[in-house]
Amino acid sequence: MDVLSDAVAAMRTGRPHSARRDKYAPWGTRFAASEGAGFHVLLRGSAWLIPAQGEPVALGPGDVVFLAHGRGHALASGLDVPLEDAQPAKDGSLPDLPPPPGRSEPDTVMLCGAYQFDRGRTHRLLSELPEVVHLPACVGVDRSLRAAVELLGMELEEREPGSDAIVTSLLDTLLLYVLRAWWQRDRKGTGWSAALADPAVAAALRAIHGDPAHPWTVGELGAAGGLSRAAFARRFTALVGEPPLAYLTWWRMTTAGRLLRDESLPLRQVAERAGYTSEFAFAKAFKREYGVAPGQYRRRAP
Template identity: 85%
Template sequence: MDVLSDAVGAMRTGRPHSSRRDKWAPWGMRFEASEGAGFHVVLRGSAWLLPAEGEPVAVGPGDVVFLAHGRGHALASGPDVPLEEVRPGPDGRWPEPPPATRESAPDTVMLCGAYQLDRSRAHRLLTELPEVVHLPARVGAHRSLRAAVELLGMELEERRPGSEAIVTSLLDTLLLYILRAWWERDGAARPTGWSAALADPAVAAALRAIHGDPAHPWTVEELGAAGGLSRAAFARRFTTLVGEPPLAYLTWWRMTTAGRLLREKDLPLRQVAERAGYTSEFAFAKAFKRGYGVAPGQYRRRVP
């Protein structure tokens, strides 16, 4: 199983969205804090990213910036330009830009988008990301990411039959390419944390086992054997890198899996319980309420 894809899917909700924005200097946009994560790609020209905390970041042609924590930020033609507030609608979507009326070519062309996230089930892989992930354009670097950006830009520039479904799929793909690019560049070199866990063969093998079959009655010894380590050595390494013991993570992932099934599938609670590793629906409901604060049925009814 692909643990990176699972980590993203665990907290993704709703549909992602994106738009192309043509800007003539001077210009500035302030995006308020939200539950989601945002990204910007400069296709032509340049911009300054002004994060909620930290120094301004110069963004050039082909650069990708990703803001995982939804703390609010601004984007402008210069660090001191007045900012226009951009507020999301009731569905969490950022408003579409007004039609361009100028005859001259824009100074800057960007792709801006956002993903809706369930922060209550935030996976540590995303919470460990820095305030700003900046992936500068470099020849030969992140070719898959560049290809996804180019395709997305083409679809947003000229809407054609099937564009809505294509854009949604490309946005999901783009998020994974952004995270993979950051992980390959920075994350795998970290001494501890989830990024380091994915780079550790023994811990990564155990994570794949858990994600591949969360309903299995895993023991620490079995998970250690999947990575070729003794029970004690594996437990120490897993806890150091992941931040919690193996069986604690197993329980967390089972509950996360159950929440996703309740959101996305119309399955009887008995089947949800079984897929989450519980033979008793009562035991599952008790564990779910402990993790989410509400009973499974209530959770399903309140999910939009």
């Protein structure tokens, strides 16, 4: 199984949204903190991204920025421009504003959007991201990401039949391309970028995500990566940040939460998919992890 796709699916809720934005200088918009994650793609012109923490980032055509932690930020045509608070609709989208009188061509054109996340189940893989993921445009680099951006821009501009479904799918694709591009560039010697690049640890992660209900042992997971039990346990813990069976338990509970939120399966089937043969044992473990019983969690889910 694909660990990156699973990590995103585990915390995604609702539908993402996006829109093309035409900006006429001078302009400045402040975005409040939220439970979601935002992104901006500069199609034309220039802009400044002003994060809640850290230094402003100059953006040029083709640049992509992803703000994973929802801490709030601002966008502006210049660092000395007054900022106006964004006024999003209930779904998080922003209303279109007409151009100023006498202005026909915008100075800056952007794609802006957001994803809704369940912050209570943030995967470690995503929690390691910096506040601002900045992917500058580079010729010949991240071609898949650039293709997704181009297709998304076309759909948002033309709005042909089927665009709603296509835009939603493209937004899901864009998020995965952004994350993939970041980890391919990041290449640290520790953390999840290193864990996904390590053959033994990556093999164990694929095994866990491919069949979380299996009664995995540390020895079995180590054998999947060609390591002894002790050597594998040390390497997995060092890179992932917790022992193999602790991660297995966390992922099982995360899988159970997603099934309760998104599916109408009987509790017995949810328990089985999470690796429990007893509904009682599953309910006890679930309440210990989430603080509420499975049925109550399901009723609370949006």
